[in-house]
Amino acid sequence: MLIKSADDKSKRLALLEDLQQSSLLDTRQKDWLRDELRRCKAGMEGERAAAFYLDGHYKDGQNNVLLHDLRFLVDGEVAQIDHLVINRTGYMVLIETKNYSGDLEVNAHGEFTVRYGRDRYGIPSPYEQSRRHARILGKLLERLEISTRTDKLPEFHNVVMMHPQAIFERPDPKAFDTSFLIKADQFPSWHEKLVDGIGTGGIFKALFNVRSPDTIKEWGEKLKRQHRPADLLALPDFMQPKPHLAQVAQIPKPAAPAPIAAPAAAAPVDADASLAKKLICAHCRAKISFPEGKFCWAKAERFGGLQYCREHQGLFA
Known part of the structure; x- marks a missing residue:
């Protein structure tokens, strides 16, 4: 069931487009504005594509709760989770969406690179980013008293979701497992494998931890109330x-x-x-x-x- 949709970011987009018309910008400000506008558009497109497939898979179901576009503040740390799935059997899936205009490469050391023609740029690992968000989410769940029947935190699974038309190269899975990296239209299949794996590895544990649809809906509502949206009109000091x-x-x-x-x-x-x-x-x-x-x-x-x-x-x- 769908608990939270993505926030409306049209004001942010309108601000950036309006600033482009200013005659008072220096070179640094123009460069930042161009890059920020590109990131904003790409991010919104990636989130829309992912939400389309996730909503189709979970919106009307009862075994999972779906929340889009969450931002939590815990002990001075920020966790921005693009999509969160809560399952009745005691696990949560954190989905980090990325929409690069270039091709993505992942090497045997887990290092991420985006290739634009002949140019290549190293980027932070979105998988490690999602794992940091899971750590912060864990703190929040403890404070909200959200736990499995054994009083433990739900199991976290991290996914990096790309646009269905994305192109990326993977290393040999024996060197570095990239099964967490999928295209948006592949998520239903990925989730079925996850459920099958949980059933094979611990079906009794899963059945013991199963919660009612009302309970996971209540969890989703609690997390929705903890959402702290970013200021869409905020700009760096140097943009004055x-x-x-x-x-x-x-x-x-x-x-x-x-x-x-x-x-x-x-x-x-x-x-x-x-x-x-x-x-x-x-x-x-x-x-x-x-x-x-x-x-x-x-x-x-x-x-x-x-x-x-x-x-x-x-x-x-």
Whole structure:
């Protein structure tokens, strides 16, 4: 049964796309913005593809509980679990989704590399990342008193799930076992093998730990309440407008001839207070985006409680 769907990340995507139009970004900011936008789009696409197959397999079932897009804070550590499956027989599957635009390689030492044409880049192991999240999840389960009938933590199984069209190379399984690495459309088959393996290795243990659908639903609801979504509008400190670029933006540009002369813009100190908390620049009266307004409202002392477009925020540098 489905307990939690993925959070809506459209605000994050809109913010990044809006920032691309700014004339106040330096080279480092532009590079970060381009990479972050690519990561955001790829991540959302990978999660959607995985959720499509997982929902089809678990949404209407009673033996498993499914939660998408969980973020837990435990003792200052963060666990971001893309998908979590809770089974009635006392195990949980943590699924880490990845959607690389290049081909993935895994060598005999468990090292991950992404290949873009002739270029190759080493990346952190998503499998080890999932195992760290399992450790943090274990702490949370203890505090929520979620355990098997033998008062032990549920068994954790970690999966790295790729897009169905992904291409990756594996090492010899005798050198390094990559059975945890699957494509999204292969998950039902992978899960059947897991269940068969549990039955072969400890069917009596599994039957002893079996819980009712209501119990695992209650576990899922408890974990859903512990979800702490990230701030979708947060940006690194270095992404704030640069003062010297803001000053350049203040240089007046020759106005194009117009049938009716536009009224002179008021100085910031004379801004109309009635515009407060509206998505309108208090200096030039142009429409602004929500992130621009939020940036100014969070710095009320600097902007006098009003809001300005990115170009005229520089007037207060």
